[in-house]
Amino acid sequence: MVSKKITLANAQGFHMRPASVFSTAMGKYACEITIKFNGNDYNGKSLLNIIAACIKCGSEIEIVCDGVDENEALAEAVKLIESGLGE
């Protein structure tokens, strides 16, 4: 299992488009991907779960990947968030 804490910098937070970019990219991986935010766990491959988390700009989240391709998944997750999730 690998994990990393990261601050979300999108102006709009994790809304429809960024959440969709993120969940689609994560769907390619076999490992389990969890977003930890405000004491809750959200499925990182689920668009609806991410939207429901209501993560706003400037929030710190933790990405946890667990499975065969966990390192690749985490690297891409971090890269996506740092690059602004296609905004």
Next chain:
Amino acid sequence: MLHGTAASEGIGIGKVMIIEENSLEYTPKTVTDTDAELKRFKDAVEVFCNNTLKQAEQLRKSAGEKEAEILEGHIQIIKDPYLSGEIEKLIEGGQCAEAALEQMCDMFIAMFSATDDELTKQRAADVRDIKSGVLSVLLGVQEVRVSDAPKGTILAAHELTPSVTAGINKDNIVGIITETGGKTSHSAILARALEIPAVLSVDGVISQLKTGDDVIVDGCAGDVIINPDQAEVEKYNEKRSQFLQVRRELENYRGKETLDASGTEYELVCNIGKPDDAAKAIECDGEGVGLFRTEFLFMDRTSVPTEDEQFEAYKKAALILKDKPLIIRTLDIGGDKEIPYLGLEKEENPFMGFRAIRFCLKNKDLFKSQIRAILRASAFGNIKIMFPLVTCVEELRQGKALVEEVKKELDEADIKYDKNIAVGVMMETSAAAVIADKLAKEADFFSIGTNDLTGYTMACDRGNSNVSYLYSPLQPSVLRLIKYIIECGVQNNIPVGMCGEAAANEMMIPLLISFGLTEFSVSAPSVLKVRKVISTWTKEKADKVTQKVMSLDTEKEITDYLSTVI
């Protein structure tokens, strides 16, 4: 007469077609052949996705890319691995597809509705729409076909779902009434894109209507009249043709340059309060933004917004506007606003107190983080900085010194920004106006804020009905200050704009042309009107009128005279 939210301008007169929603009832049952039920669910999802793709194509043609994307998002939502996975688990446990779908969708609808975030709340409407779309397929219910509605139809629904609106033929639908939704809901945006008059959030209107009723929708006033009499129909027919004529005339000015009748070009830009409003400015054919108020970033929260948060907001507006100008006004806040975390004390006289540039210069960390955010965003567009409430040269100098300080820090950190960023003054105090010659030597531009300039000059609060008669930018004293500010700008070769309400005032426009104003910054819906008014004046005619106006003694004489020439 019923009243609701005026969400899309115009008058519609026609016959009601009610869009029923309660046709999706079913009796939940336990299934034994779960494989067959799973297949039934998956097939229904496929059909739903195909329908949605077709609707999105229709919508792309009738309303545009943005609306089509909302519908395409529905496909992504129903294909969400978590959502479909959970539904499939429920079906494997023996539930029928309808019940499994409803249970999971309702869970997300409840979750989204419970948040305090407007955008997330709107997603609940999407999930509701998906639920009824897939249920319709499962139950073999024909969805309402709005595309078959006859000419002169007024649609009435509890809520207008994107899939229903996708079928709207704008030649046949003349009005929209709903029981929910505000000015920024999808229904409202779509109605405006299609130019169909709409009144939303009319409480309980469906129970008072039946299909075939005559009804008038006044999308300007937000009124709905059921079964109007002959006199009312005539009155609204008249109102309708007037509205359409004005709209047609103004549409001729869309996409054109802003020119007066002598051929001089002006910049016609918009005032905005949020990054998203920049899109509205573009939609209304604004040529940029002449005033971006930044207070919204600081309101309704418990701590100072971070530099990154501000940067994202300014960058967003800059990216929407591309290379069009964007003037960002630094924080204009004082004791009249309740912002506990800023520690501003209640003052006897907040408009003459510790506010705007005065407050910012004393709270350097806060001010510098805003300047830094603006400078960083300047790498992404055509940004200018403007200081509010300047009353003396030192304030401009100190503000500019801070800008230089931040530039150095950015250079050291190797962060990109526009090295030639313009720094200007919002001319809104009589003190600044009187020393406009001095300020013009050190500022890169002026923008006249007529609302405060009028208030401060006339020493009058326009909210106080005992003195509000004094409040007019056409008072000789205010006009002299405006004239002097513009003259000083012209002499020193700096552009002078106006971002107060007076910039859109038909009586002011000839005077501003004559004085030499170069930029008009108005509310987005006024853009085409102002462009039209400017186009009617030659410099010579404006000069003649202005000469006369400046010789008159009172505001009444001035407005009386101007109303004879416009």
